[in-house]
Amino acid sequence: MQPSKQDYRIGPGASSLLMIFVALCMTTLAILTLVSAVTDERMTKRAQETVYAYYDGAAQAQRLLADLDARLDRARRQADSAEVYADSVYALSGEDPNLAVQADAQEGFARIDFSAPMDDGRYIFVQLRVPLRLDGARFEVVRHAVENGDSWTPDDSMNLFGNEDALLSAEIDGFKEGAVVGSSFGEAP
Amino acid sequence: MTQITAHEGNKSNVLLTELVIVILFFALTAVTAMQMFVGAHQKSRSNALVNRAMIIAQDWAERLNGQLRPEDFLTQAGFAQPDEADAGYCLPEDAEGNEVRAVVLRERFDAGELVTVKISVLNNRRQFGEVDEAEQVSPSAPFAALSSASYFPDAPPPDSHPQPPESGQAQSDEHIDGSVMDHAA
Numbered sequence: 001m002q003p004s005k006q007d008y009r010i011g012p013g014a015s016s017l018l019m020i021f022v023a024l025c026m027t028t029l030a031i032l033t034l035v036s037a038v039t040d041e042r043m044t045k046r047a048q049e050t051v052y053a054y055y056d057g058a059a060q061a062q063r064l065l066a067d068l069d070a071r072l073d074r075a076r077r078q079a080d081s082a083e084v085y086a087d088s089v090y091a092l093s094g095e096d097p098n099l100a101v102q103a104d105a106q107e108g109f110a111r112i113d114f115s116a117p118m119d120d121g122r123y124i125f126v127q128l129r130v131p132l133r134l135d136g137a138r139f140e141v142v143r144h145a146v147e148n149g150d151s152w153t154p155d156d157s158m159n160l161f162g163n164e165d166a167l168l169s170a171e172i173d174g175f176k177e178g179a180v181v182g183s184s185f186g187e188a189p
Numbered sequence: 190m191t192q193i194t195a196h197e198g199n200k201s202n203v204l205l206t207e208l209v210i211v212i213l214f215f216a217l218t219a220v221t222a223m224q225m226f227v228g229a230h231q232k233s234r235s236n237a238l239v240n241r242a243m244i245i246a247q248d249w250a251e252r253l254n255g256q257l258r259p260e261d262f263l264t265q266a267g268f269a270q271p272d273e274a275d276a277g278y279c280l281p282e283d284a285e286g287n288e289v290r291a292v293v294l295r296e297r298f299d300a301g302e303l304v305t306v307k308i309s310v311l312n313n314r315r316q317f318g319e320v321d322e323a324e325q326v327s328p329s330a331p332f333a334a335l336s337s338a339s340y341f342p343d344a345p346p347p348d349s350h351p352q353p354p355e356s357g358q359a360q361s362d363e364h365i366d367g368s369v370m371d372h373a374a
Contacts, residue, residue, distance in 0.1 A: 012204050019211040023218040030225035037229035037236070044236045048243055052335070055250060059305065059338035066298040066340045073300035076345075138300070138342060 053119035054146065061116035061124045068112065072130065072138045079134060086110065086132040108132050121150035242310040242332035245287055250337040253306045257341055259293050286312050301342035309334040
């Protein structure tokens with residue numbers, strides 16, 4: 001007796017299985033691609049808003065500087081002596097709560113600080129050094145930096161880098177002391 | 190014999206019906222996936238345009254920061270002078286289709302002058318639907334718009350007993366440039 005031949009044919013459900021597999025792959029790929037593009041768009045918008053906020057804050061800081069310079073010029077014109085002018089300069093903080101006036105470390109100069117808001121608790125901090133005399137330049141910009149007004153609390157619930165607790169604790173203590181995040185230029189010589 | 194033929198015929202009909210349904214669902218899935226791919230491509234293209242425009246705008250904003258005469262700088266940089274007083278300087282589009290426009294505004298204060306340069310970057314080669322239409326007011330809306338402001342105080346009046354100049358004090362015939370960039374230099 002010869003063994004009967006068996007016919008091997010593709011079953012009726014094979015095409016359905018193949019279709020389901022291909023559809024799942026295509027859908028997964030399309031969803032991942034769209035999610036990636038949407039995430040990139042969100043990042044782009046966030047970066048754009050940050051840049052806009054910086055330049056708007058810088059422009060506002062320049063406008064505040066113009067107003068302050070007008071008051072310094074007015075005080076200088078009205079003062080008879082350097083002492084009277086110095087009193088007028090120190091009285092500026094009472095006129096404008098956004099201004100912080102204090103004596104500079106160098107004798108004969110005052111330091112004026114003010115800030116312009118940006119976004120998310122950040123602001124542009126401007127520090128001026130004002131010579132307390134009736135001639136020469138009225139001010140000198142010694143600091144123009146972006147600073148973060150919100151305190152940053154690190155999440156130390158997970159030890160991510162092995163047994164480096166001591167080093168991590170030291171870095172956390174350094175940040176908790178209020179390190180300034182930003183760059184400054186135009187430092188006083 | 191007739192029963193076997195009818196049975197095989199029924200099986201063929203079922204297989205054919207199944208194939209038709211499979212092809213139908215495959216087509217629906219393919220159409221949906223293609224729409225998602227096209228949308229992702231448009232968003233990616235839009236993001237690239239916006240990023241490029243932001244870089245160009247920031248570049249010109251930093252170049253113009255601290256310029257007492259930005260009009261002269263723009264002219265030397267290749268910007269076309271405006272025909273009208275309120276029109277902005279225009280830099281012809283580059284190889285990527287980005288066009289830069291700059292409007293110079295001067296505001297006089299009691300003791301100085303505030304010079305503001307408004308920079309906008311447009312792209313005339315973007316295709317329809319590349320940018321979210323809900324956010325763009327018109328097809329000519331810029332991808333990036335920045336304002337660079339610098340304050341220039343007036344020189345103080347000459348004093349009969351001038352003090353010797355200190356280190357770092359700026360000297361100028363017309364303006365004492367109190368901008369940060371000059372002090373940084």
